[in-house]
Amino acid sequence: MRVAFITKPTYIGRKRMLKILRIEVYEHSHATEDEKKVMKALLEVFPPEIREYIVLVREELKGHYNNPIVRIRAETTNNESAIKTFSYILDRLNLTDLEYLFSTLDERVDRNGTLHLRISKQDAYLGRLIMFEGDDVVKVSIHLEGRRKKVLEDLTNYLNSIYEKKKTLSTTSR
Numbered sequence: 001m002r003v004a005f006i007t008k009p010t011y012i013g014r015k016r017m018l019k020i021l022r023i024e025v026y027e028h029s030h031a032t033e034d035e036k037k038v039m040k041a042l043l044e045v046f047p048p049e050i051r052e053y054i055v056l057v058r059e060e061l062k063g064h065y066n067n068p069i070v071r072i073r074a075e076t077t078n079n080e081s082a083i084k085t086f087s088y089i090l091d092r093l094n095l096t097d098l099e100y101l102f103s104t105l106d107e108r109v110d111r112n113g114t115l116h117l118r119i120s121k122q123d124a125y126l127g128r129l130i131m132f133e134g135d136d137v138v139k140v141s142i143h144l145e146g147r148r149k150k151v152l153e154d155l156t157n158y159l160n161s162i163y164e165k166k167k168t169l170s171t172t173s174r
Contacts, residue, residue, distance in 0.1 A: 018144060018151075018154050018155065018158055019144060019145035019146065020079070020082040020083060020086055020142060020143070020144060020145075021077075021082075021143040021144065021145055022075060022076060022077040022082055022143045023075065023076050023081075023082050023085050023086065023140065023141070023142050023143070024073065024074075024075045024140070024141040024143070025042055025045050025046070025073070025074045025075070025138060025139070025140050025141075026042070026071060026072060026073040026074070026138075026139050027041065027042050027071075027072055027121060027137065027138045027139060028061075028069050028070065028071055028072075029069070029070040029071075029072060030063075030067070030068075030069055031067055031068050031069075035070060035072075037125055038070075038072060038121070038125075039056060039072055040125055041121045041122075041124040041125040041138055042056070042072055042074060042124070042138055043056075043074075044124040044125065044127055044129070044138075045085070045088075045089060045119060045124065045129065045138055045140060046074070046076070046081075046085050046088070047084045047085060047088040049084070050076070050081050050084060050085070053081070054074045054076070055074065055075075056072055056073070056074050057072070057073045057074070057075075058070055058071075058072055059071040059072075059073070082142075086142055089117070089119075089129060089140065090159070090162050091162075092128070092129040093129055093130075093131065094130075095163070095166055095167060095170060097129075097130060097131040098159065098162065098163045098166065099163070100131055101117075101131065101159065102156075102159060102160075102163070105152065105155060105156065105159070106152065109148055109151055109152050109155065110148070111148050112143075112148070113143070113144045113145065113146050113147060113148050113150075113151040114141050114142065114143045114144065115141070115142040115144060115151075115155065116139070116140070116141055116142075117131065117139070117140040117141075117142070118131065118132055118133060118137040118138075118139055118140075119131065119132060119137060119138040119139075119140060120132035120134075120136070120137060120138075121136045121137055121138050122136060124138050
């Protein structure tokens with residue numbers, strides 16, 4: 001049974017600029033993969049304190065050659081969990097990945113204002129969140145409220161503030 005808490009959108013940032021509606025995370029497990037390891041990789045996207053509350057939905061599919069594929073999906077609609085998850089993902093990305101996210105942001109936000117990220121499944125299994133454009137990925141969709149243009153503007157401002165903080169921390173920790 002799935003439990004969802006329906007409340008108003010969550011705002012993040014000092015100016016209450018981003019409104020997160022929900023976050024969806026999914027990936028595919030092929031016949032050659034250990035499904036438990038695939039589930040572990042998916043859960044690594046969520047902060048440790050909320051992982052036990054995440055409900056995984058398993059869907060059996062068939063590939064192009066009738067090969068079995070399992071889609072594993074998780075979603076958070078709880079405001080606090082959505083904010084924690086988004087912040088957790090951004091905190092775990094390194095400076096290079098944040099720069100890459102900036103440079104591809106226009107391609108990652110669809111017309112509905114949803115930000116799409118692709119995280120390396122192998123690295124996620126090992127506890128690292130690294131942006132990846134290959135096929136073996138954990139897909140993350142962050143559904144934001146607002147029109148695409150406004151979402152892009154707000155995301156740019158928010159990501160810039162995160163980047164500058166990380167850059168300052170990495171410079172002072174040397």
